Amino acid sequence: MWLAAAGLAACAPRRPAGPVPTDLFAASSLREVLDAAVAAHHLGSGRTVRPTYAGSAQLARQIAQGAPADLFISADEVWMDWLDQRGLIEPSARRALASNRLVLIAPVSSSGASVDLTAPTTVAARLGEGRLAMAETAVPAGRYGQEALTRLNLWPAVEGRLAPADDVRAALALVARGEAPLGLVYSTDARVEPRVRVLATFPVASHPPIVYPAAPVRRPDGAGDPEGARAFLAFLAGAEGQGLFRRFGFAPAPV
Amino acid sequence: MFALSPEEQQIIGLSLKVAATATLFSLPPGVALAYLLSRAEFPGKALLSGLTHLPLILPPVVTGYALLLLFGRSGPLGRLLEPIGIVFAFDWTGAALAAAVMGFPLLVRAVRLSFDMVDPRIERAAETLGATPFVRFLTITLPLALPGVVAGAVLGFAKALGEFGATITFVASIPGETRTMPLAIYSLIQIPGGEAAALRLVLISVAVSIGALILSEWGARSVAQRAGGRR
Amino acid sequence: MLEVSGHIAREDFSLEVTFSSDARITCLFGRSGAGKTTVAELVAGLIRPARGRVALEGEALFDSDTALSVPVWKRRIGYVFQDARLFPHMTVRDNLLYGARRSGDPDPALDQTASLLGLESILERRPGALSGGEARRVAIGRALLTRPRLLILDEPLAGLDGARRGDILPYLDRLARDGPPILYVSHSVEEVARLADRVVLVGGGRALGAEAPDAAFDRPEAEAAAGLSAPLSILDGLVTAHDPTGNASQINLAGILFLAPLLDLGPGERVRIVVDARDVALALTDPVDASFQNRLPMRVAALDARPDGVLVRLEAGGLRLKALVTRQASDQLGLAPGRLVIALVKATAAARYA
Numbered sequence: 001m002w003l004a005a006a007g008l009a010a011c012a013p014r015r016p017a018g019p020v021p022t023d024l025f026a027a028s029s030l031r032e033v034l035d036a037a038v039a040a041h042h043l044g045s046g047r048t049v050r051p052t053y054a055g056s057a058q059l060a061r062q063i064a065q066g067a068p069a070d071l072f073i074s075a076d077e078v079w080m081d082w083l084d085q086r087g088l089i090e091p092s093a094r095r096a097l098a099s100n101r102l103v104l105i106a107p108v109s110s111s112g113a114s115v116d117l118t119a120p121t122t123v124a125a126r127l128g129e130g131r132l133a134m135a136e137t138a139v140p141a142g143r144y145g146q147e148a149l150t151r152l153n154l155w156p157a158v159e160g161r162l163a164p165a166d167d168v169r170a171a172l173a174l175v176a177r178g179e180a181p182l183g184l185v186y187s188t189d190a191r192v193e194p195r196v197r198v199l200a201t202f203p204v205a206s207h208p209p210i211v212y213p214a215a216p217v218r219r220p221d222g223a224g225d226p227e228g229a230r231a232f233l234a235f236l237a238g239a240e241g242q243g244l245f246r247r248f249g250f251a252p253a254p255v
Numbered sequence: 256m257f258a259l260s261p262e263e264q265q266i267i268g269l270s271l272k273v274a275a276t277a278t279l280f281s282l283p284p285g286v287a288l289a290y291l292l293s294r295a296e297f298p299g300k301a302l303l304s305g306l307t308h309l310p311l312i313l314p315p316v317v318t319g320y321a322l323l324l325l326f327g328r329s330g331p332l333g334r335l336l337e338p339i340g341i342v343f344a345f346d347w348t349g350a351a352l353a354a355a356v357m358g359f360p361l362l363v364r365a366v367r368l369s370f371d372m373v374d375p376r377i378e379r380a381a382e383t384l385g386a387t388p389f390v391r392f393l394t395i396t397l398p399l400a401l402p403g404v405v406a407g408a409v410l411g412f413a414k415a416l417g418e419f420g421a422t423i424t425f426v427a428s429i430p431g432e433t434r435t436m437p438l439a440i441y442s443l444i445q446i447p448g449g450e451a452a453a454l455r456l457v458l459i460s461v462a463v464s465i466g467a468l469i470l471s472e473w474g475a476r477s478v479a480q481r482a483g484g485r486r
Numbered sequence: 487m488l489e490v491s492g493h494i495a496r497e498d499f500s501l502e503v504t505f506s507s508d509a510r511i512t513c514l515f516g517r518s519g520a521g522k523t524t525v526a527e528l529v530a531g532l533i534r535p536a537r538g539r540v541a542l543e544g545e546a547l548f549d550s551d552t553a554l555s556v557p558v559w560k561r562r563i564g565y566v567f568q569d570a571r572l573f574p575h576m577t578v579r580d581n582l583l584y585g586a587r588r589s590g591d592p593d594p595a596l597d598q599t600a601s602l603l604g605l606e607s608i609l610e611r612r613p614g615a616l617s618g619g620e621a622r623r624v625a626i627g628r629a630l631l632t633r634p635r636l637l638i639l640d641e642p643l644a645g646l647d648g649a650r651r652g653d654i655l656p657y658l659d660r661l662a663r664d665g666p667p668i669l670y671v672s673h674s675v676e677e678v679a680r681l682a683d684r685v686v687l688v689g690g691g692r693a694l695g696a697e698a699p700d701a702a703f704d705r706p707e708a709e710a711a712a713g714l715s716a717p718l719s720i721l722d723g724l725v726t727a728h729d730p731t732g733n734a735s736q737i738n739l740a741g742i743l744f745l746a747p748l749l750d751l752g753p754g755e756r757v758r759i760v761v762d763a764r765d766v767a768l769a770l771t772d773p774v775d776a777s778f779q780n781r782l783p784m785r786v787a788a789l790d791a792r793p794d795g796v797l798v799r800l801e802a803g804g805l806r807l808k809a810l811v812t813r814q815a816s817d818q819l820g821l822a823p824g825r826l827v828i829a830l831v832k833a834t835a836a837a838r839y840a
Contacts, residue, residue: 057445082447130328131345136428138445163345163427164434170424178329179344380571382558383530384585384632391559394584398575 021048022228023068025059027075029100029141029168029186030212033248034073040244041235049232055139055167063088063217070229073097073214076140080213087218094215096253097236098245101187101210102148102202107178108195115199117152124157126182126199133171133180136164140210141171145184148207172196186210188249209254267459270435273347274415277355278362278408285362285411286404290392292363293370311360315420322353322425349426350433354415362411365471369403369478370396399478406474413467417460436460488512488636488669492528492538492548494521500691503528503538507696509683511662513670515702516688522671523568525686525693526638529669530565531558542635559588564629564637564666568644570621572613578624579609585632599627602664603657619650623657630665637661640671679703679720679760700806717763717797719808725755734779734833740804745779745833763797765835766809769828770819779833782807786825789816796821800829807831 026034031053038049052059052069060079063069064086072089074080083089104115106126115122135141142164149155165171168185175183176195183196190198214236216229235241242252259267292304310318326333326343333344343349373396381391397404419437426433428442436456443453489506501521514522527533529540537550542563547556564585572581579596582605586594600606603623613621622642629637642658643651662668662681672678678685678699685702686695695702699720702708709717723739728748735749737757746759772781784800784807796816798809807829811821819827 055445057447060447061444078447131427131429133427136442136445138442138449162429164429165427166423170427174427177323177327179323179327374571376567376569377571377573379532379558380565380567381573381584383532383563383565384628385559385562385588386584387557387559390588395573 020225020228021050022070022225022232024049024051024071024073024232025063025067025069025217026051026053026073027056027059027140027212028053029075029189030073032192033188033244033250036248037232037236037241037244040240041232044240045231045235047228047231049228057139066220068219068224069217070219070224070226071214071232072217073212074140075210075212076143077211077213078140080215083215083217089215089217091215093230093233094213095233095237096211096213097241098212098250099210099253100212100250101204102144102184102207103187103190103198104200104202105172105175105183105185105190105196106181106199107175108197109178110181110197112199117154117200117202120154120157123154123182127158127161128181130181131161131163132158132182132184133163133165133174134184135168135171136166139167141168141186144207144210148202149184151206152202191249211253212250263456263459265431266434266436266439266456269347269431269433270416273350273354273433273435274412276348276351277358277415278412280351281355281359281362281411282404282408285359285407286366286397289363289366289407290370290396293367294375307363308360310357310421315357315418316424318356319353319421319424322349322356322421326352326425343426345426345429345433347432350422350435351415353421353425354418354435355411357418357421358411358414361414362407365407365410365475366400366404369400369407369475372403372478373399402474402477406471406478409467409471409474413464413471416463416467487541487543488529488667489539489541490525490529492535492540492550494524494528494533494535499524501525501688501693502691503535503693505686505693505695507684507686509667509696511668511670511681512684512686512696513672513678513682513699514686514688514693515672515675515678515682515708516693518673520673520688521691521693522673522688523640525688526565526640526669526671529636530563530638531556531561532565562632562635564632564634566622566625566629566637566639566642568640568642570613570618570625572616572621572624572628574613576612577609578605578611578613578616581613581624582609582627582631585628589632591631591633594631596631599630602630602660603627617650618646619653622646622654626657626661630661634666636669637666638669638671641673642670643672643674643677675703675718676760679718680758704808716794716810717808719761719763719766719806721759721761721805721807723757723759725749725753725757727753740802742782742802742805744782744831747834761807761831761835763808763810765831766800766807767830768798768809768811768815768819768821769830772828773830776830777832778830780829780831782829782831784827784829786821786823786827788823789821800827 034051038051042048056074056076056079059072060083063072063083084091112126115126134145137143137146149158163174163180165174168189171183172185172189172193174180176193187201190196214233216226216233288307324330328344343352378391378395381395386394417437419441422433422435423438428434428438440453440456443449487506487508490503492503494501501524503525514525516522524533528535531547534555539546540548546554547561548554573584582596583594600609603626605623605627608616608620643654658681670681682699684696685699686693687702687705687707689707703718703720721739723737723744726736726738728735733748734745737744737746737759749757782802784802786798787801788799790797795810795812798811798821800807800809809829
């Protein structure tokens with residue numbers, strides 16, 4: 001057994017001989033746009049960025065336990081603040097990269113015109129016997145969604161008819177498969193999935209701004225690649241990066 | 256400190272309901288399948304055994320997605336069952352189904368082992384005394400294997416209690432309906448500062464699981480004693 | 487009437503079976519590994535021959551020609567396995583009644599059977615707490631209580647030491663007298679000689695019979711396949727009197743009085759004596775001052791030359807006795823068919839098999 005362990009250890013990948021890649025931890029709703037940005041950045045500067053996508057809470061907790069991230073992009077301010085409180089990010093380099101909108105979606109095959117979000121009865125009617133799929137209310141996307149539904153007076157009608165999914169992408173999948181007649185997701189997610197159609201966009205005022213803050217992670221002993229983190233962050237905030245965000249449906253960050 | 260809030264009670268109650276239902280409904284097919292695998296020889300037996308163990312090796316999310324494809328409202332089996340009033344989608348019965356599927360391999364494995372331990376020669380003796388195969392199973396095989404069956408059921412129950420990936424993928428995390436303990440714990444961890452509440456549920460979860468595992472262990476040993484004829 | 491014919495073919499083993507018997511006790515006799523248990527399992531239905539026929543009291547239980555095979559649980563053949571196979575999760579009482587309950591017997595003869603086999607004191611025990619002999623008796627009782635048409639005993643005395651055998655033998659005797667027809671599997675000459683009415687010799691890939699023990703043991707196969715070291719004479723008689731002071735019993739063997747060691751039987755009871763041919767000496771005149779208590783006047787019926795001597799077949803009235811003497815002895819005495827001789831059998835010689 002010791003031989004096996006030694007063997008495995010010997011097989012562990014060594015640090016590549018070339019430039020050290022930058023480790024990026026980012027919220028999963030940014031997957032597509034950041035994949036494109038990583039490619040463009042590499043093309044332009046030759047730098048390699050390694051992205052890891054998951055829920056913001058999970059990533060933040062992992063960073064707090066010493067996960068090797070150089071740059072963190074969260075789906076809301078809450079988790080960035082949480083890391084800041086623990087002194088795990090560079091607050092001076094923190095900036096908001098983009099913002100998002102919430103939309104109400106339905107399976108692409110469903111009939112019916114767009115929905116008037118100010119009329120709770122129409123939403124309930126569209127829901128019928130089914131459930132409204134959205135990220136569970138503990139995660140950022142779910143929190144925004146609940147906030148928006150509450151402010152628009154729709155929450156009482158749908159509260160007992162939710163299908164809270166693991167994350168916003170899972171909710172998207174439920175609607176795409178036709179398991180749920182309605183879903184509440186980011187507008188950027190709706191664009192990615194051809195099997196859903198947007199019924200309505202939630203007014204910006206109905207929820208707290210959906211902002212994506214980014215900050216370099218403070219690593220102990222200067223480990224990792226702070227250089228690369230700042231470089232990529234600059235890229236994302238710059239013209240080319242922002243252009244990509246625009247292309248994928250994200251709105252600019254509120255000033 | 257150890258009084259449970261109404262919310263916690265609801266979560267624990269739902270978890271126990273889901274796990275108990277899952278185990279109860281898994282037992283008849285599980286015992287039948289275990290007996291078949293233990294006693295019968297037929298072409299494709301290895302394949303059947305492999306299929307039974309599939310949920311053990313597949314990622315739970317994959318199993319959950321498969322359940323969604325099959326039993327979801329737009330899935331073939333889901334649409335078949337809907338007219339007769341059986342709907343698993345977004346229902347606690349769906350959570351029970353997911354838990355049952357995930358615990359099934361453990362149940363079958365344990366029960367099969369206990370059947371293996373029952374000496375088939377004793378069953379032959381029962382035959383010479385006039386017992387038909389069914390009576391033989393009820394009066395000889397099952398009683399001798401019973402502690403092992405119980406052990407398997409308890410194991411399946413414990414697994415059902417801890418089921419996460421398949422459940423959340425198949426029936427989402429609906430509070431009061433499908434938000435079992437693991438899903439509730441996960442949800443609490445999503446909130447900054449939710450650790451304390453999560454920890455409470457974790458401790459309860461661990462206590463129940465350990466209890467179940469100890470029971471299962473005792474059951475397995477009981478079979479060995481009984482089937483070996485020493486009491 | 488039990489009729490069995492069949493062919494069993496396995497990878498390392500093949501057996502051709504043909505016998506029929508309507509005796510009370512039919513013995514399957516042969517060496518270990520010869521296939522005796524296989525034949526017994528065939529009759530019970532636990533094994534299926536490649537082809538063959540099994541019929542009991544005229545009812546076919548298996549017939550490969552008509553693809554008939556009555557399942558084990560319908561044959562009403564009791565089987566007492568060599569390893570008892572009691573149900574470990576039941577008391578002796580429940581074990582005994584298991585078969586009776588399956589057939590819905592409203593009044594099983596539990597007390598009778600328990601007393602026949604001496605089980606009254608252990609009815610509430612569990613199999614794990616029984617000795618080997620007790621377990622065997624329970625197994626016998628369990629099979630008996632199903633009122634079987636045939637009872638198969640597979641080496642009931644195997645693996646038991648002297649004391650335990652003494653435990654069971656009396657019960658077997660009783661069973662032989664009062665129970666259902668028995669198919670008795672054994673490799674022991676003693677048991678077969680003592681109990682068998684008919685013998686099926688199993689060996690060399692064949693099981694043939696059934697014949698009277700005397701005739702069966704006379705066959706060359708009996709010695710070779712069954713491991714007999716010498717020819718035996720099996721004599722049936724009635725006890726006439728006991729001589730307690732002399733530790734002997736008098737037996738009437740077809741009119742001839744024979745002295746044997748003290749037997750546990752009363753006057754008038756049937757007894758079977760087995761005499762090894764090597765224990766029979768011959769004299770031309772009656773040696774009155776020799777130790778032989780049995781000096782039987784008989785006539786030489788035939789002489790068989792053998793590698794180990796000459797087998798002299800003697801007869802007197804209905805009694806037939808075999809004596810094995812050396813070539814020299816035979817020549818010395820001038821033995822020839824028709825010759826009158828005195829057969830000398832030590833009273834203690836019969837002790838070996840009594």
